Amino acid sequence: MRDVAVIGIGCTKFGELWDKSFRTLFIEAGEMAISDAGLSGDQIDEIFIGNMSAGRFVGQEHVGALIADYSGLATNNIPATRVEAACASGGLAFRQAFTSVASGMADIVVAAGAEKMNDVGTEETTDVLAAAADREWEGIAGVTFPGLYAMIARDYMNKYGLTREQLAAVAVKNHDNGLHNPIAQFPTKITIEGVMSSSLVADPIRLLDCSPVTDGAAAVILCPLERAHEFTDTPIQVLASTQASATIALHDRQDISTLDATVAAGNRAFKMSGLERSDIDFVEVHDCFTIAELCAIEDLGFCKKGEAGKLTEEGETARHGKIPVNTSGGLKSCGHPVGATGVKQIYEVVLQLRGEAGKRQIDAEIGMTHNVGGTGATVVCNILGRA
Amino acid sequence: MSVPRFWREQQNRYNLIGTHCTTCNTYYYPPRILCPKCRREGKVVEHQFKGTGTVVTYSIIRSASDQFNDLTPYVIAIIELDEGTRLTSQVICEIDEMYIGMPVKRVFRRLGEDGESGPIFYGTKFVPA
Ligand SMILES: [Zn+2]
Numbered sequence: 001m002r003d004v005a006v007i008g009i010g011c012t013k014f015g016e017l018w019d020k021s022f023r024t025l026f027i028e029a030g031e032m033a034i035s036d037a038g039l040s041g042d043q044i045d046e047i048f049i050g051n052m053s054a055g056r057f058v059g060q061e062h063v064g065a066l067i068a069d070y071s072g073l074a075t076n077n078i079p080a081t082r083v084e085a086a087c088a089s090g091g092l093a094f095r096q097a098f099t100s101v102a103s104g105m106a107d108i109v110v111a112a113g114a115e116k117m118n119d120v121g122t123e124e125t126t127d128v129l130a131a132a133a134d135r136e137w138e139g140i141a142g143v144t145f146p147g148l149y150a151m152i153a154r155d156y157m158n159k160y161g162l163t164r165e166q167l168a169a170v171a172v173k174n175h176d177n178g179l180h181n182p183i184a185q186f187p188t189k190i191t192i193e194g195v196m197s198s199s200l201v202a203d204p205i206r207l208l209d210c211s212p213v214t215d216g217a218a219a220v221i222l223c224p225l226e227r228a229h230e231f232t233d234t235p236i237q238v239l240a241s242t243q244a245s246a247t248i249a250l251h252d253r254q255d256i257s258t259l260d261a262t263v264a265a266g267n268r269a270f271k272m273s274g275l276e277r278s279d280i281d282f283v284e285v286h287d288c289f290t291i292a293e294l295c296a297i298e299d300l301g302f303c304k305k306g307e308a309g310k311l312t313e314e315g316e317t318a319r320h321g322k323i324p325v326n327t328s329g330g331l332k333s334c335g336h337p338v339g340a341t342g343v344k345q346i347y348e349v350v351l352q353l354r355g356e357a358g359k360r361q362i363d364a365e366i367g368m369t370h371n372v373g374g375t376g377a378t379v380v381c382n383i384l385g386r387a
Numbered sequence: 388m389s390v391p392r393f394w395r396e397q398q399n400r401y402n403l404i405g406t407h408c409t410t411c412n413t414y415y416y417p418p419r420i421l422c423p424k425c426r427r428e429g430k431v432v433e434h435q436f437k438g439t440g441t442v443v444t445y446s447i448i449r450s451a452s453d454q455f456n457d458l459t460p461y462v463i464a465i466i467e468l469d470e471g472t473r474l475t476s477q478v479i480c481e482i483d484e485m486y487i488g489m490p491v492k493r494v495f496r497r498l499g500e501d502g503e504s505g506p507i508f509y510g511t512k513f514v515p516a
Binding site: 122123124126127130134136137138140141142143144146147150151152154155158199200201202203204205249250251252256 | 396400417443444445446447448449450451452453454455456458461463464465473474475476477487498499508510512
């Protein structure tokens, strides 16, 4: 296997982008990444795009070819593949691109993610997202996606005595980070009281525990590490890229509040990189709901089960804490265009490692990403470091 | 959900019929035709569940998709059947009644419908035992 580096990154503003189409969003992010790497389009060998549900959100399938075409690359007839693993689609696209370069099959590969969610109404969105779980045996009972994570939260609170305030502290911390992120959908300060008085969506989950519905796209460019200096002075090496699966339905997990796929993908990432938990300076985790961030911190092994609430409350996951989590603002404040999120996490880690994260910059040499599909049926982890 | 997609599983949904791997003595509901523990060595047969169990965890859905919006707020739960397997179902009871560990039993109820003129789906829900 060859060593692989990220040489270019791009990401659109996240939000309700009424004036932009699905393809416009992708092209914007792709152009930024290509120009960041100083590439000509002709040098690109292959594209992978993560997208959960363009078919339902904008009525468009065959997204790989569409993207290649509107990127001006159809004339070169390069392979362009759409990959899907619900909210982990972006992470999956990155891992596919990594595999393609590492194997020697291709040299310059684009990993992108895009989702346009605001073209349909709220109830339709709820139904599309429910497809990330088991439609025939969970969805048919009327369980929503927030409802599934609410059942995780209830189980967790019952087992470990997590308080409602500790859960709210996750959202408050992520908004404090998002406040300094120019692409964030909700760069607004919120309070514990504000979270706790927001409307109930699925008890005990309230509106401000949930990541928003978002339009957005992100793209990064990978190449063999040995060629990286042709394109950039600050290549970021991919030290590990791993993926794991678990049962599609939440009810089939051994422990409702442990994401087995996070444990597996995390362990594989540490094995692949040869690093310890203490080597990781910061991590972007999949906080689709506040409870998801706490489970992620624990299941990745940064603290013991049941302790992440206290860790958060004590400020240890804030930008200047022991293990900063979601410096981008996370899915919660930055936004969650489902197919784009996994690539946006890479974007944030690369910005931080290059020292280009502006007001939210932390001192870091090694960062990790954690991207979840459904309630944990797919998890992708990546570890990146300065080359 | 489309008519064929629903009716294919109707016996299982109406009557709480799942499967049992006689090789390792594990029960499955929703039914699995391949035992994940035994794979090719597994002998999987149909099994009628008793329909009694306990609440493992639950939530109250306040905001739902079109198909379920007129039911809100409603209780959703993961239930462990006495045979040891778990499923996701609505529980029909007062919201305040719910607690982890609550004994429940199955009942036959309308699950939903596909649009205003579409078919009405029936199946299993649970009530306090
Ligand atoms: Zn078996």
